[in-house]
Amino acid sequence: MFIENVSIKNLSNKFSTPFYCYSSKTIIEKFKKFKKPFQNSNVIICYAVKANPNIAILKILSRLGSGAEVVSQGELIRSLKAGINSKKIIFSGVGKSPNEIEYAIKKNILQINIESEEELKLIEKIAKKLKKKIQIGIRVNPNIDAKTHKKITTGRENDKFGLDINTAEKILTNFRSNLYIDLIGISVHIGSQITSIVPFKKAFFKIKNFVNKINKNKRIIKYLDLGGGIGINYNNNKTINFNDYVKIIKNISNNLQCKLILEPGRFLIADSGILVTKVLYIKKSKKINFAIIDAGMNDLLRPALYDAYHEINNINKNNGKKNYYTIVGPVCESADIFSKKILMNKIKTNDFLFIKNVGAYGASMSSSYNSRPIIMELIINKNKYSIIRKTDTVINQISREKIPSWAKKIK
Numbered sequence: 001m002f003i004e005n006v007s008i009k010n011l012s013n014k015f016s017t018p019f020y021c022y023s024s025k026t027i028i029e030k031f032k033k034f035k036k037p038f039q040n041s042n043v044i045i046c047y048a049v050k051a052n053p054n055i056a057i058l059k060i061l062s063r064l065g066s067g068a069e070v071v072s073q074g075e076l077i078r079s080l081k082a083g084i085n086s087k088k089i090i091f092s093g094v095g096k097s098p099n100e101i102e103y104a105i106k107k108n109i110l111q112i113n114i115e116s117e118e119e120l121k122l123i124e125k126i127a128k129k130l131k132k133k134i135q136i137g138i139r140v141n142p143n144i145d146a147k148t149h150k151k152i153t154t155g156r157e158n159d160k161f162g163l164d165i166n167t168a169e170k171i172l173t174n175f176r177s178n179l180y181i182d183l184i185g186i187s188v189h190i191g192s193q194i195t196s197i198v199p200f201k202k203a204f205f206k207i208k209n210f211v212n213k214i215n216k217n218k219r220i221i222k223y224l225d226l227g228g229g230i231g232i233n234y235n236n237n238k239t240i241n242f243n244d245y246v247k248i249i250k251n252i253s254n255n256l257q258c259k260l261i262l263e264p265g266r267f268l269i270a271d272s273g274i275l276v277t278k279v280l281y282i283k284k285s286k287k288i289n290f291a292i293i294d295a296g297m298n299d300l301l302r303p304a305l306y307d308a309y310h311e312i313n314n315i316n317k318n319n320g321k322k323n324y325y326t327i328v329g330p331v332c333e334s335a336d337i338f339s340k341k342i343l344m345n346k347i348k349t350n351d352f353l354f355i356k357n358v359g360a361y362g363a364s365m366s367s368s369y370n371s372r373p374i375i376m377e378l379i380i381n382k383n384k385y386s387i388i389r390k391t392d393t394v395i396n397q398i399s400r401e402k403i404p405s406w407a408k409k410i411k
């Protein structure tokens with residue numbers, strides 16, 4: 001059990017668990033795989049930073065020429081710090097604050113994707129104050145169900161994301177010749193972990209037709225942003241064949257007078273990472289064998305939030321009969337379950353387990369709930385490892401808190 005040339009067992013003996021560990025080779029290969037079919041074409045790849053915002057990972061992707069799709073000032077700061085060209089940065093999200101908008105305009109990013117008319121009016125006001133013109137994309141909600149988990153589907157008419165096509169058209173007319181707003185983009189993103197090509201096809205062609213209609217007499221829309229969303233294989237599930245995705249993208253770019261923006265997140269990073277954890281206790285109830293591990297839902301939220309499946313393996317190869325285990329964390333929530341009744345070789349206290357495919361939406365969604373410090377992240381490059389995020393400490397957490405003087409006098 002190695003990541004590149006480094007033994008996971010050696011790492012788990014060396015560092016205290018739990019920790020994330022990534023393979024740089026996998027990230028690089030995945031990015032190159034994604035980029036290759038679009039070389040020499042009008043496609044800009046903007047990595048969705050939310051998937052994993054670690055500065056080391058952003059640096060790797062920046063060196064490979066990636067742009068970034070960000071949803072907060074924090075992600076924008078990280079992307080710029082990692083050296084990502086501001087002219088390859090897209091700012092999305094339904095609720096950008098005035099400060100975030102001002103920061104993005106000052107940093108001359110490629111495009112802000114708006115999701116409401118009010119947001120656009122606020123951007124106009126801020127751009128006027130800054131005496132700058134900003135490129136804007138309208139996120140369109142195509143009313144297409146991506147048939148993914150209900151918490152990560154974003155393109156149905158009642159989802160909070162985007163604007164319907166008619167409203168988008170109205171905005172395009174009203175803001176056509178504006179001094180501070182350059183309305184040159186349309187974007188769409190119908191969800192994440194999409195495992196069928198059909199909803200992509202439907203959404204992309206709907207949006208392409210809209211863009212062609214708008215561009216009929218004059219090239220108004222210069223960027224068509226098709227978002228991210230490609231599902232990966234977590235559980236031997238059928239997912240999208242990348243070549244089919246490429247075919248559709250190429251089809252879309254035919255007879256289209258604009259550049260395409262693609263925003264992959266999960267596809268680039270999910271299978272590069274594992275979460276290494278130690279078994280604290282084995283507990284048998286009447287019907288269930290619990291393996292209680294030292295990683296919790298605060299470290300990896302996906303199973304608790306989305307009922308997501310992640311394969312779990314034992315680093316120690318124990319003899320003995322296979323058994324069904326329910327693998328749970330130490331957090332005081334019944335939802336803190338990583339896997340229910342999975343058949344595994346005998347698990348013993350102090351065994352090291354690793355949870356697979358956690359590179360995306362793993363560390364990035366972690367929290368310090370239950371005052372559990374945010375955990376370490378390592379990255380492997382050939383036979384070397386580097387710590388790319390240190391484990392936080394509770395003392396560090398407390399240092400940002402303050403006891404008011406009156407509280408010290410309470411009797």
Ligand SMILES: Cc1ncc(COP(=O)(O)O)c(C=O)c1O
Nearest residue numbers: 048189192228229263264265266
């Ligand atoms: C606007 C936008 N673009 C791109 C992504 C990345 O999606 P994924 O990681 O599924 O590729 C997301 C995530 O949901 C998103 O909201």
